[in-house]
Amino acid sequence: MGVFKKNPFGHYLFIKKWLIRILGLLTHQRYKGFNKLEIEGSDVIRSLPDNNVLFVSNHQTYFADVVAMFHVFNASLSGRDDSIKNIGYLWNPKLNIYYVAARETMSKSLLTRILAYVGSISIERTWRAGGQEVKRQVKFSDISNIGRALGDGWVITFPQGTTTPWKPLRKGTAHIIKTYKPVVVPVVIDGFRRSFDKKGLFIKKKGILQHMVIKEPLDIDYENDTVGEIMEKLEYAIEQHPSFLKVIPMEELMAYEESNKERRWRPSRD
Template identity: 25%
Template sequence: MIRTILVLLFLLCFFIISIPLYLIEAIIGHFDIHKKERSSFVIVTTALKIIIWLSGIHLIVKGQEKVPKDQAVLYVSNHRSYFDIVTLYPLTNNTTGFVAKKELERIPFIRRWMRYMNCQFLDRENIKEGLKTILNCIATVKGGCSVCIFPEGTRTPGDDMLEFKEGSFKIAEKSGCLIIPVAITNTENVFENHIPFIKASTVIIEFGDPIDLNAMPKEERRHIGSQVQGIIGGMLKENSLANVES
């Protein structure tokens, strides 16, 4: 229970501190939008690192050196927990925006920081708005900011994954960026498995080899979703065994 209380107290403090920071970031963005994105990225990743520490998460990271640091990429990950973003976001290179469910846009405190960092809100019930979100992500990547998506469309705790939505990969196809498969293991044991309490746990995040759609035959590109899902599934299987043994 103490970890839950500490995280809630920190979030309250961060909310209070955010009020003047919003103004500072707005002023910075008036003169240099990219500088605002970078400073917001630093502020939020620092806050998330503190949450990771307060939650007692032992983070094991594999393959991070495979991610290019000089270009925007499309991170594609399985989705198990609210703590997926908490643990993954500080590991991304440069500025990165997430595709999140539309409901998060209703929370002013979260919404403003997400907008500062080029995050997109997806309405899963509206096909037209979903297409608009994908187009915004393509423009974001072309502008030099990476994007992270969860192609399952919702959280699926455990070893099984829902089928990846192929439309999500249009971001890489149309922008020409590399795809980085990401396997996240055991985040559900931090919170979802024993709501409302936070439990100290080991979380494994593995980055796979970059995938270049432009180097693939057209026929293979049509099924890139299932291919990436297979890669992530293989990493999850290996890391689940490693996590049990540890």
């Protein structure tokens, strides 16, 4: 790899490599120390092509979810089976992993700009801006940037566009699937909302058992499946279809969400 080699978005790969190494070192204990991350599906990761792979996942924090995926994906590619033990896997990380994030979120601070350099495809949200509900057209440049990233490597997206569970998926993800025909890999996570604050920057509680399940790629007929049919497949795959609420009573879910709002992270005295 040349020192001055760039990815399609103009980011220097040697800078990206060192940022992944440093951030990986700083965050490893969040999933293998303060808390424990249980993983299923490392073999799926190793079976995927090098590019045009779209990971779709439910969403629980702004940043801790995707950081965990960088750990798991690189550990899996390094031969670890459902484990992120021994952080040496980050010495030679996969550099063409990207994730979709809101542009306004990724430009708020020096830290978020660093996280953006690691692999953010920053898009303009069509439904919310500055904490207010809005309605605006999808920017073609945002869609094309996701296509560029898929052409170069793997893309992680959270199709609900929010960390609140059971919200409807955004149709844009289905349109991207029909347009670029990627391998679609569902990921289901749990425990991150209990472990971290909403942004995923601070540890809220220790001793939490986190889960990440990487499922087999979805069977999608890119030509004949409608947007609605793809949406339904995604909802079931990431376990956010409304039918799952029949298993969890709404009263119990709302009480759980309210208790999460009342929690505040405090430095540990341990």
